[in-house]
Amino acid sequence: MSQYHSVTVEIVAALKDIVGDKHVWTDPERMEPYSHDEVTGEKYIKIPEVVVFPKTAEEIAAIVRLANRELIPVVPRGAGTGYACSAVAFQGGIVLTTERMDQILEIDEQNLIMVAEPGVRTSEVQKAAGAKDYLYPGDPSSGDSSFIGGNVATNAGGNKAIKYGTTRQQVAGVEIVTPEGEIVTLGGKLKKDSTGYCLTQLIIGSEGTLGIVTKVYLRLVPRPKHVMDLLAIFPSMDSAIRIVPKIIKSGINPVCVEFMDNRSIRSCEAFLNEKLPHSDKGHYIIVSIEGNEETALEEQCVLVDDICSADGALEVVIADPVKIWRARKSFGEASRARSRIFSAEDIVVPMSEIGQVVDKVAELSRKHDVFIHCVAHAADGNVHADILKEDMDIGKWNELLPRIQEEIYQFVYALGGKLSGEHGIGYKRLQLMEKFAHPVELKMMRAVKKALDPNNIMNPGKVVKVD
Ligand SMILES: Cc1cc2nc3c(=O)[nH]c(=O)nc-3n(C[C@H](O)[C@H](O)[C@H](O)COP(=O)(O)OP(=O)(O)OC[C@H]3O[C@@H](n4cnc5c(N)ncnc54)[C@H](O)[C@@H]3O)c2cc1C
16 A cells, blocks of 8 residues: 555645646646656556646745645656656656746856756756857757756756766756755855765755755856867777777867767668768767867867778768757657657766677667667767667567666676666666665665655655665
8 A cells, every 4th residue: 555645635725725726737638748758658657646837946845845744745847858757656646847947047157157947948058058158068969858957857968978077067056945845055156065965966866856956056168169060980880989989088078979870870860851971881970079269170170080080980071060960869759750669778888888888789689689779978988779669569578678678787787887877767767776786875875865855755766765
């Protein structure tokens, strides 16, 4: 029996008192979009009992205090673009969306900090920074849809992490509502802070299990004047991957080094209905470099060209940035277009081991006769391997997928890798987390969760199992 109570008409009335009648939804049809994220498959869908749309941290605090008193789960939600099934209310309760908290509150040019509410879209953060000649370097491929609060909660990575780091490095502070309904600011506009434990970093990547982010302090950097994207096309996966450490060691400081295997190129080509270069047999490495001096950038491009050509590249070209990034960023949609049900793996290994991982994935694809294609934030050691069900019988899929995952992660952990580089654990990877994370690490995570959320109401059943 569930330890939680259901959402009653009295609770709905109390929620309406807090946020106003029209900001509380209980109609199942209307709530359908809040029943899933981007993870596909029937077992990853659950219609919430109620969806609430608060406008302020004070309203959220009141909701959380009510939920604590009545033992009702609260599931924070951003744009629902997650790949870990962590914004879905599997144990019932309240889905709390930050959609109405969509304001950029301040751009502090003295301290190079933007203060934003959690429901601002990532692309809006980027645009607002750009309008003042700054760069917000967080750049997940889902940035046109995802919210900045969701990026913080998942420690989103994306395409510029090799130079600028993941969301962890972009965030100087957060205001949160704690699982017991208190409001507190952790960090802030400070450049450095050794004042006790770094609770800001504990919240980042906690997937809504340790509190609800209600304000974010984001670091900005001066915007580089020029960016160039190079596309190097290789005849084999191995030759493409081998080039990555050579580019990094050359002294160039690229913004990103991305990999697309031939299968993913063809899938994106078919999805976009747009011819991509050498799609018959090429494997891509996309290198972006940026700076203020055009001639210095050109010299770096020549260096990349020399390195790639010496290692057997079929062609190295200055890429049309719109076209090449549209192709790279369409990977997830291309998977879905080929197969409504698929599993997006988010493997991370030390950069030096990435070649072994893509080889292993290709081997498993052949062994189990299942379509798997890969892209990678290659210089981060982060491989996205999408395993597609296509027309496989659902029973066989449900039996085969865990076996493939088991084989992948046994291999990945032996290489010093982990389950997720940027998508998080959520509900989807909970069993794998129990199996592969170190028991002491799990014990520490449980202790943190229990200390901060004694009633286990904040996004329960995600990240780590708690008794
Ligand atoms: C096509 C596509 C491409 C993608 N590319 C990338 C990529 O390049 N890099 C990457 O890292 N990810 C990527 N993702 C995954 C996803 O977009 C990110 O995880 C993103 O950060 C989720 O943001 P969201 O607003 O959609 O959050 P949601 O999916 O709504 O929620 C994700 C998690 O955050 C929690 N949460 C949301 N808001 C808050 C809040 N205010 N306070 C506390 N917890 C909160 C939720 O409870 C949940 O646990 C991609 C997804 C898609 C569909």
